[in-house]
Amino acid sequence: DAGVTQSPTHLIKTRGQQVTLRCSPKSGHDTVSWYQQALGQGPQFIFQYYEEEERQRGNFPDRFSGHQFPNYSSELNVNALLLGDSALYLCASRGPTKNYEQYFGPGTRLTVT
Amino acid sequence: ELKVEQNPLFLSMQEGKNYTIYCNYSTTSDRLYWYRQDPGKSLESLFVLLSNGAVKQEGRLMASLDTKARLSTLHITAAVHDLSATYFCAVDMRAGNMLTFGGGTRLMVKP
Numbered sequence: 364d365a366g367v368t369q370s371p372t373h374l375i376k377t378r379g380q381q382v383t384l385r386c387s388p389k390s391g392h393d394t395v396s397w398y399q400q401a402l403g404q405g406p407q408f409i410f411q412y413y414e415e416e417e418r419q420r421g422n423f424p425d426r427f428s429g430h431q432f433p434n435y436s437s438e439l440n441v442n443a444l445l446l447g448d449s450a451l452y453l454c455a456s457r458g459p460t461k462n463y464e465q466y467f468g469p470g471t472r473l474t475v476t
Numbered sequence: 477e478l479k480v481e482q483n484p485l486f487l488s489m490q491e492g493k494n495y496t497i498y499c500n501y502s503t504t505s506d507r508l509y510w511y512r513q514d515p516g517k518s519l520e521s522l523f524v525l526l527s528n529g530a531v532k533q534e535g536r537l538m539a540s541l542d543t544k545a546r547l548s549t550l551h552i553t554a555a556v557h558d559l560s561a562t563y564f565c566a567v568d569m570r571a572g573n574m575l576t577f578g579g580g581t582r583l584m585v586k587p
Contacts, residue, residue, distance in 0.1 A: 396573075396574070396575075398575075404579060404580070405480075405564050405577030405578055405580050406519070406564075406575075406577050408575060411573055418573060419570065419573045421574065455575075463507065463568060464521060464524050465575060466521065467521075468518060469517070470517075470518050472516075
């Protein structure tokens, strides 16, 4: 049973560019959340997708957008990259279980130069 | 706005010693999670605490939840080097829709 997978593993971009990160949820999971983790800090919630719609959003600007596909996989898009967007981006998925536990993927390390 | 605070932020301890990490949060919630993160890696789920008074144990780690005090603890018994990592607590306010994390406790266990 594959867990949550993310691609790419690492990415280097220049300020002003755009980036797309991808996530495939754990088998049987239908809800995908994205988190940003800056170095030395705890993860911060970006948004969550369920049934191909954004259900909840954290305190992130509109430069951050996402999408969920019919197979439950998801993309995170960031436009007009800033140096401060450099971070580990984590995808988490969960299924319809009582404890609502979220399972995290290995992350994508984004460096903006 | 929900705030989650962990202390200490950094903990250096000798092997064989006991210690407790504290996680305080500002708004009522009955669902709290503990995660472990190794350097450069993702988050590994340790415990899910779903109700007041919940206590979970796995090996040398034990977690508890007091929803009235808005406090969770992660107790380490007879620490070993392999427990060196950063530990995060996270509070779930919206039934699985959004986790709010503490700042993490970086644990270093010295031989």
